[in-house]
Structure formats: C-alpha cells, structure tokens
Amino acid sequence: MCPPHPLHHTRNSKRGLDVLSYHFDWSIILSGKYFDWLVSGVKVTLQLSAAGIVLSFLLGLIVAIMRMSAFKPFRWLACIFLEFTRNTPLLVQIFFWYFGSYKLLPEAVNDWLLTQNFEFAAGLIALTIYTSAFIAEDIRSGVLSIPKEQMEAARSAGFSYLRSMQYIILPQAIRITVPPLVNQFLNLAKNSSLTMTIGVMELTYQARQVESYTFKGFEAFTAATLVYLALSFIITFLMHQYNERILKIHMAA
Amino acid sequence: MINFIGVHKWFKKLHVLNDINLHVTQGEVLVVCGPSGSGKSTLIRTINQLEPIDDGRLVVDGMDLSDKKTDINKLRAEVGFVFQQFNLYPHLSVLKNITLAPIKIRRTSKKEAEEQAMTLLERVGLTDKRDAFPSQLSGGQQQRVAIARALAMNPRIMLFDEPTSALDPEMIGEVLSVMQDLAKSGMTMVVVTHEMGFAREVAHRVVFMDAGTVLEEAAPEVFFKNPQHDRARQFLKQLLSPMH
Numbered sequence: 185m186c187p188p189h190p191l192h193h194t195r196n197s198k199r200g201l202d203v204l205s206y207h208f209d210w211s212i213i214l215s216g217k218y219f220d221w222l223v224s225g226v227k228v229t230l231q232l233s234a235a236g237i238v239l240s241f242l243l244g245l246i247v248a249i250m251r252m253s254a255f256k257p258f259r260w261l262a263c264i265f266l267e268f269t270r271n272t273p274l275l276v277q278i279f280f281w282y283f284g285s286y287k288l289l290p291e292a293v294n295d296w297l298l299t300q301n302f303e304f305a306a307g308l309i310a311l312t313i314y315t316s317a318f319i320a321e322d323i324r325s326g327v328l329s330i331p332k333e334q335m336e337a338a339r340s341a342g343f344s345y346l347r348s349m350q351y352i353i354l355p356q357a358i359r360i361t362v363p364p365l366v367n368q369f370l371n372l373a374k375n376s377s378l379t380m381t382i383g384v385m386e387l388t389y390q391a392r393q394v395e396s397y398t399f400k401g402f403e404a405f406t407a408a409t410l411v412y413l414a415l416s417f418i419i420t421f422l423m424h425q426y427n428e429r430i431l432k433i434h435m436a437a
Numbered sequence: 438m439i440n441f442i443g444v445h446k447w448f449k450k451l452h453v454l455n456d457i458n459l460h461v462t463q464g465e466v467l468v469v470c471g472p473s474g475s476g477k478s479t480l481i482r483t484i485n486q487l488e489p490i491d492d493g494r495l496v497v498d499g500m501d502l503s504d505k506k507t508d509i510n511k512l513r514a515e516v517g518f519v520f521q522q523f524n525l526y527p528h529l530s531v532l533k534n535i536t537l538a539p540i541k542i543r544r545t546s547k548k549e550a551e552e553q554a555m556t557l558l559e560r561v562g563l564t565d566k567r568d569a570f571p572s573q574l575s576g577g578q579q580q581r582v583a584i585a586r587a588l589a590m591n592p593r594i595m596l597f598d599e600p601t602s603a604l605d606p607e608m609i610g611e612v613l614s615v616m617q618d619l620a621k622s623g624m625t626m627v628v629v630t631h632e633m634g635f636a637r638e639v640a641h642r643v644v645f646m647d648a649g650t651v652l653e654e655a656a657p658e659v660f661f662k663n664p665q666h667d668r669a670r671q672f673l674k675q676l677l678s679p680m681h
Contacts, residue, residue, distance in 0.1 A: 337524035340485055341538040341590065342514030351537060356528050 206402070213403045218394045222404070225390030226411055232308060232386060233373040233415065239312040240372060241365070244319030249349065251324055262320070269317035275378055277314055282306040282382040307379030307386075315372045322364040326357035366423040370416050377412075387411055438463045438594060438625050439484060444493035446479060453479045454490070455649040466626045468636040468657070471646035472672055477629045480646065481596050484627065485516045498593050514542055517587030521599040523579040525571035525586070531558070532567045535586045543590065550589070557585040561615050577608030581615055588619075595619065597628040633676060637661055645669045 212218055251262035269277070285306055286294055297305045330353050338348035358365075380389035391408040395401035439461040446454035453476045461467050469477045482488040483495060486502055486509050495502040500512050526534050535557060536550040545553070558564045561581035571579055580600055587595060597616065601609040613635050620626055620639045630636065636643050636657050643660040645653040645668075652666050664670045 333520065333522055333524045334526070336487055337518075337520065337526070339510075340487065340513055340516075340518040341586075342510050342542050343538070344510055347541065351541060352526055356526075359528065 208403065209400060210403055212398055212400050213394060213407055218398060218400075218404075221390045221394055222387070222407055222411075225385060225387035225408075228304070228385055229373075229376055229387040229411070229415070232304070232311065232376040232379065232384070233369075233419075235308055236311045236315065236372045236376065237369050237419075239308070240315035240319055240368070243312060243316035244323055245354075247316060247320035248323040248327065249346075251320060252327060254345070266317050266320065269314055270321075274310065274314050274375055275381065278307060278310040278378055278382055281310040281313075285309065303379070303383045303385075306382060307376070307384045311372055311376060311379070314375070315368055318368050318371075319365065322361050322368065323354075323357060325364075326361035327353055329360055330356050362423055362427055366420055369419050369423070373415050373419060374412060438465070438498060439627065440494075440496040442494040442496075444483065444490050444495055446483065446488065446491050453649050454483070457493070457651060459644065459651065459654075461625065461627060463625055464623045465641050466620045466624075466628065466639055467642050467644060468640035469627065469629045469644045469646060470631060470633075470636065470672070471652075474648075475646040476649040477646045478598055481598050481627055481629050484594070484596055485513050485518055487518070510542075514538070514590055515593045517584075517590060517592035517595040519580070519583050519587055519595070519597045519600050521602050523571070523576070523583045523603070525579055525583055527571050529570075530567070531563070531569050531571070531574070531582050534571070534582060535589045538586070539589050554585070554589060557588055558582075560588075560618070561585050562611070575608060576604045577611045580604065580608075580612045584612075584615055584619070594625045594627070597626065597630065599629050599631070601630065601632055631676060633661070633673070645672070647672075 213222060247262050247265060250258040251266070253259055253262075282303070285297070289297075327349075334352055334356065335348055338352040339345070343351065376386055377388040379386060380392065383389070385393075387408050391401075391404040394404040398404075439459070441457045441459040444454055444457040445452070455476075457480065459467075469480060471477045479488055483490050483502070484497055490503065493503070497512060498515055500507050502509075502512070526537070529537065532551060532554055535554040536545075536547070539545040539550040539553065540547055555564060555567065558567060561584060563578060563581055563585070566574060566578060566582070571582070574582065584600075600616070601612050604612065609632070613632060616626070616628070616635070617639050628635070628640070640657045643653075643655060643657050644651055645660065645664070645666070647666075647668050653660060653664060653669050655665075660669075661673065664673060
C-alpha cells in the first residue's frame with residue numbers, strides 16, 4: 185500500500201547505503217502539476233480549518249452553556265458528549281463519522297452529503313465535534329472565573345439567565361478564554377491533516393500524492409511543513425491582534 | 438410598596454431571617470442597620486429575589502414573590518439594586534453600562550437611552566466619564582455610575598446594600614449626596630448602611646436587626662436618642678466611638 189521509501193532505492197543501489205546521493209529537486213514542486221496539487225491541498229486545509237474553527241467554537245459554546253445550565257438533562261447530555269469526545273482518539277472519530285454517518289444521519293442529509301464532498305463533510309464533522317469538547321471546557325472555565333457578582337448585577341437589572349450570559353458573562357469569559365482557544369484552533373488546523381486517512385484531499389494528502397508520483401517526498405513534505413507553520417503563525421497572530429485591541433483597552437486593570 | 442409578612446429564611450441550619458414583618462410605603466426611605474451577620478444584607482437581597490425566601494409572604498410593588506408564577510425578571514426591572522462592590526460591567530464603557538438594560542429590556546431606542554444616560558450622568562456629576570471604562574474610575578465614581586445604571590431603568594424602588602462600605606473615606610460623601618438627592622426626589626429606598634449621619638438626616642425610619650430578627654423599628658430621631666434594646670445601644674455606642 186505504501187509507496188517505497190526513498191532510502192530503499194539508495195540502499196538497493198550499487199553504491200550501497202548512500203543518503204547523501206539523494207538529489208534535491210525543488211523545482212519539481214515549485215511549478216507545474218505538482219505545485220497545483222499542493223496549492224489545491226492548501227486550499228482544502230484552509231477550508232477545513234476555517235470552517236472547523238467557526239463551527240467548533242459555536243458548538244463548544246452551546247455545549248458549555250448546556251454544561252452549566254440549571255436544567256439537569258442538559259447537563260447530563262453535555263457531560264456524556266464531553267466524556268465520549270475527549271476520551272477517544274481523533275483518528276477513530278474520523279473513521280467513525282466516515283463509516284458511521286451513513287447509519288446515523290437521516291437519509292436526506294446523507295443524500296445531500298453524497299452530492300457534495302462526502303469525505304470533506306465527514307472530516308469536518310469529526311474535527312468540529314472533537315475540538316468543540318475542548319473548547320467547551322475552556323469556555324466553561326472562563327465563565328467560572330467571572331465573579332458571581334457579575335451574574336447578580338445582570339439578573340438584578342432584569343436580564344434572564346441566558347441574556348445575562350449573552351451580554352455580560354460570555355463577553356468577559358471569552359476574552360479570558362482567548363489564549364486556550366488559540367491552542368485549540370492550532371490543534372484543529374494541524375489535526376486536519378488526519379482527514380487524509382479518509383481521502384480528504386488536503387495538504388498532507390497532496391504532499392503524499394506528490395511523493396508517490398515523483399519520489400520527492402522530502403521536498404513535498406518540507407513544503408507542507410512550511411505551510412502548516414505559516415497557518416499556525418497566522419492564527420496566533422490574528423488572536424494576538426484581537427487580544428491587543430480588545431483585551432487591553434477594555435479590561436485595563 | 439414592600440410588604441414582608443412573617444418571612445423566614447434559612448442557610449442550611451442557620452436561621453438568617455426569623456419572622457420578618459416590615460412595611461415600606463411609597464416614597465419612604467428605610468435604613469436597615471445592625472451588626473454583621475444580623476441578616477440585613479440577606480433581607481435587602483430578598484426584595485429582588487437574589488435570595489429566595491423559604492417561608493412567609495413578600496409582596497413587592499404588587500407582585501407576590503412567594504408566588505411561583507410571578508415573573509421575576511419583570512419585577513427586577515422595576516427594582517434598582519446597588520451593590521457594595523459596585524459590580525459594573527468591566528467590558529463596557531460607562532455609557533454602555535447605563536444603556537444596556539434600557540435598550541435590551543425596555544426596548545428603548547439607542548439615541549433615547551443615551552440621552553437619558555447623559556442626564557443621569559449629569560445628575561451624579563460624571564458627564565466627562567461617559568466613554569471611560571470602570572477600571573479607570575475611582576470607587577466613588579464607580580458607585581455613582583452604578584446608581585445611574587440602576588436609575589436608567591426608571592425603577593419604582595431602589596435598594597442599596599452597604600453602598601459606601603467598600604469606599605475610601607473621602608469618597609463616601611459624594612455617593613451619599615447622590616443618594617440624598619434621590620431620596621428628596623421621592624424615590625422609595627431601602628438602604629443597608631453603617632452611615633449613621635445619612636440615617637439621621639435622610640431616613641424616615643430606621644430598622645435595627647440582630648440575629649435575623651428586627652429588634653427595633655423607629656424614626657431616626659427616636660432610635661438614635663433613645664434605643665430600646667441593650668443590643669442596639671451597644672451597637673450605636675460602638676459605631677459612634679469605635680475606640681471606646
């Protein structure tokens with residue numbers, strides 16, 4: 185199944201084990217067909233990451249609110265969700281949604297997914313659900329760190345519990361939660377590479393593909409590594425900007 | 438306006454409110470005093486149900502708090518509450534602190550709410566702080582903003598839970614004078630405080646609490662000149678000359 189490792193060639197060659205004879209050729213991945221493959225992989229990775237960040241944040245928020253709700257069944261549901269998603273490997277969850285969604289989801293949704301990009305959808309669902317569990321716990325600890333007097337002040341003004349959360353508690357909690365959220369977003373962006381196992385044609389998949397066709401694995405994966413690094417830096421930078429602008433002004437101690 | 442009828446409350450086994458019977462009429466200023474742990478804060482917090490009561494009846498502005506069907510959010514919108522620690526929203530500017538509830542709950546237009554907020558800021562002497570954030574204000578200023586925030590809902594009752602206890606001495610005056618003006622305007626007020634000067638000058642009636650019960654209830658001139666209970670006498674003596 186795996187393409188032969190480039191070292192095999194050198195090992196079996198007449199010159200014996202000679203790693204240094206590996207001939208670097210960057211031009212092959214910097215233009216033409218293979219470059220296009222990598223770019224299309226970058227696009228899919230960006231799409232997966234962006235959609236995953238937005239969706240996992242929203243789902244995490246909902247789960248966090250359910251987890252803190254006074255209504256017991258909500259709390260239980262949230263707890264069960266958290267235990268299952270945090271305590272199983274992401275790779276297993278990706279396969280679970282890839283093979284299992286057909287049985288679990290309503291037929292109409294499946295039919296629609298098949299006309300779309302089914303692998304992408306399954307990968308996105310798995311990434312979203314997995315990451316949302318961690319985000320939910322981060323948000324919850326942020327909320328718990330807001331003094332209870334803030335909730336009292338909001339309730340005294342006549343806000344309901346949910347409105348108090350919306351206008352008073354969550355805006356403060358999420359500002360505190362920004363640093364751990366950055367970690368979760370970075371994890372999500374990096375974890376998106378695992379979706380190659382179900383055939384999502386993202387960056388790692390394409391790098392692998394380039395390697396299969398050209399045996400230039402080192403070049404391909406160097407390129408992939410640099411792209412992942414850049415993506416992580418961009419996420420960190422954006423969140424840092426957010427911190428500087430909003431946190432510093434509004435929460436000056 | 439506020440009617441306590443045989444109200445009881447327990448924290449676990451601790452009987453924090455023991456058979457409270459109190460009646461506050463419209464426009465009245467009631468000062469509640471007593472040693473710490475006497476239940477005075479709990480008493481004032483039951484009026485907008487920050488603390489639910491366990492037994493008895495409590496009717497506020499015609500709404501029965503012992504009735505589960507009472508819309509508690511509606512009641513709270515009519516009752517302003519001022520905290521010891523101010524509890525301004527730290528992520529919002531002074532102006533937004535004041536306009537948030539009127540805009541979101543009363544559905545007042547933003548423009549109208551902001552005009553009203555500026556009128557209120559003028560009343561508490563802080564028009565120049567409209568765009569400041571709470572962390573940039575002194576304690577006295579924060580408390581005055583908190584009063585303006587409560588007044589922005591046009592409440593029928595104002596509750597003050599030790600509003601000057603967390604303030605530096607030189608800032609107490611500015612907050613008390615705002616409260617005095619408010620009392621003069623005819624607002625119904627319940628004030629938990631140790632400021633006996635305020636009680637003497639502004640209150641219509643003083644209630645002295647100890648160990649969850651109301652021990653004395655009298656006009657301030659009567660209470661300060663001639664307290665009936667030993668416990669009240671002791672309390673006043675301590676308060677007026679803490680060094681003995």
